[in-house]
Amino acid sequence: MKIKFLGGAGTVTGSKTLIESNGVRILIDCGQFQGIKPLRELNWEPLPILPSTIDYVLLTHGHLDHCGWLPRLVNQGFEGKIYCTSPTAAIAKLILLDSAKIQEEEAERANKEHFSKHEKAEPLYNVDQAEKVFPLFRVVKQNDEVTLDAEISARFFNAGHIIGACSIALKLENKTLVFSGDIGRDDDVLMYAPVKPKKADYIFLESTYGNRIHPIEDVKLLLETYINNTFHNNGTIIIPSFAVERAQTIMYLLWQLKKENRIPDIPYIIDTPMGISVLDIFMNNKKWHKLSEEECVQMCRMFTMNSDYQETIATIYDKQSKVVIAASGMITGGRVLSYLERYISLPETTVIIVGYQAEGTRGRKLLEGATDIKIYGKYYQVLAKIQEIEGLSAHGDQKDLINWLSELENKPEKVFLVHGENQPADELRIKIQEKFGFDCCVPLIGQEFEL
Template sequence: MKIKFIGGAGTVTGSKTLIESNGIRILIDCGQFQGIKPLRELNWEPLPVLPSTIDFVLLTHGHLDHCGWLPRLVDQGFKGKIYCTSPTKDVAKLILLDSAKIQEEEAKKANEGKFSKHEIAQPLYTVVQAEKVFPLFRVIKTNEAIPLDAEISAVYTNAGHIIGACTIELQLENKILVFSGDIGRDNDALMYPPTKPKRGDYIFLESTYGNRLHPNTDPKDELEMYINNAVQKGGTIIIPSFAVERAQSVMYLLWKLKTEGRIPNIPYIIDTPMGISVLDIFSNNRKWHKLPEHDYVEMCNMFTMIAEYQETIETIFNKQSKVVIAASGMVTGGRVLSYLERYIGLPETTVIIIGYQAEGTRGRKLLEGAKEIKIHGKYYPVLATILEIEGLSAHGDQKDLLNWLSVLENKPKKVFLVHGENAPADELRIKIQEKYGFDCKVPLMGQELEL
């Protein structure tokens, strides 16, 4: 059996792990690279194997860094089956269409504004190419063995993180391979705790926050303080958010604060068409989250939901203090850029970062104290107050990741730490070896191993 780390090794984006066994090729996740240019350029590179020779894609969840390269895979010849949970199928459809639309729009803007280094800027893929992925989806049930081949089966179990997210247990060649996907938190406001694996010969564990512990502070209290301070200054609060699950978690906390009379009666706005669509996925998949129907309805009624871009423009030029939740979460694209073009240079503005920011993203640069940021080919001074609420991350921290390994009944032959930058992954490697004595390895991008 061969394992090749095509993506998500040494980085938190572009997750792709290829398994070859007895003539069968299985790709675990098919993510898009984000962040620094050398990573983004990998999206244009061909895979080390022909997509037409891959038999199955198993998706852990629907985030762009786990499913965002599927249109390229299909366009280059993949005709196999893509297995995932029902919510993941719905989320992936939204994210792929949104990604394609944004890429088409940005290519158009680059060509019109002539700020592309290429003679003609091209999108990574189009909406038409994204739509060709959808007929290949196959919905599975959790906790049931799915036969992929006569001697290969997969079982999906809840991973927390976002709605529909799963860990995948792959059984083949008398071995159990466990792919964690992204592990959620044990105390998330909306998601149930991740299911811990009981057995695994080889474990592929994410390491996003492998060197960090989330603070013990209550994110609700932090939101209250930041919003009240910003409103006292007469400013607008902008919360760049991942449209899936983080937007809904922030909505939930804001609704709780409002019902408790702890934040003022100002407009609370959701300006992410995808985030609004995800609310329907929450409504249709109640077993996947903790939010009761009554609370869901009341929460939604509190927010002004913006779908049309004309409404975005009107909201941007409304000088009243307001809270705006807009995608994207790492400030790499989407409508949040339109708000930042207007507001990032105003000292009374507050920007609250609430999720992981990959290397090279605008969100990471803001957290690191950038004095200016580039949006659509133009530089804007950063005069707004930039704040972070770590407690709202959808990723488990070092303690959660260690705890996820705590009920294993056997000692794995190897634990591979993926989906993390090198420093966090290496620190988690040391912690796992100290606590459990497991043989732990941080693989390199492009590395191939025989099991």
């Protein structure tokens, strides 16, 4: 059996792990690279194997860094089955369509305004190519054993993180390989705690926050403070947010604060069409989260939901104080850029960062104190207040990741630490070896192992 790391190694994006066994090829996740340019350029490179030779893709969840390269895979010849849970299939469809539209729009804008270095800017994939992925989805239920091939089966079990997210136990050649996907937190506001594996011969564990412990902070108090301070300065609050789960978590917390009369009576706006669509997925998949239908309905009543871009323009030029939740979460694209073009240079603005920011993203640059940021080829001075709330992360921290290993009934032959930058992954490796004595490895992109 061979394992090859085609992405999500040494970085938190581009997750792709290839397994080859007795002539069968399985790809765990098929994510898009984000962040620094050398990583983004990898999205344009062909895989080291022909996509037509891959038999199955197993998706842990629907975030872009786990499913966003599927249109390229299909366009280059993949015709196999893509297994995932029902919410993951629904979310992946939304995210792929949204990604394709953004790429088409940005390529068109780059060509019109001549800020691309290429003679003609092209999208990584278009809407038609994204839609060709959808017929290949095969929905699986939590904890059901799914037979992929002779003597190869997979079981999906809850990982927390976002709605539909699962870890995957893959059985083949009398071995059990467990792929964590992204692990959520034990005390998440909306998601249930991740299920811990009981048996694994090889583990592929995410390490996004492998060197961090989330601070114990009162998230509602921080939101209340930032919103009220900005309101008293006649400013606008912009919350760049992942459209899936994070936007809904922030909505829930703001709804709670409003019910408690702790934040002002100003417009609260969701400006992410995908985030609005995800609310329907929440309503249709109640077993996957803690909210009741009535809570979903009441929460949504508090917010103005912008679907049409003309509504976005009207909101941007509305001078009153407001709270805007807009995608994308790492400020790599989407409608949040339109807001920041107007508001990032106003000192009365507050930008609240509420999720992981990959290396090279605008969000990471803002957290690191950038004095200007580039949007659509132009530089804007950063005069807005940049605040971070770490307590809203949907990723488990170092303690959560170590705890996820705590119920194993056997000692795995090896633990591969993936989906993390090198330093966090290496610090997690040391902690796991000290606590459990497991053999740990931090693989590099392109590295291959025989098991």
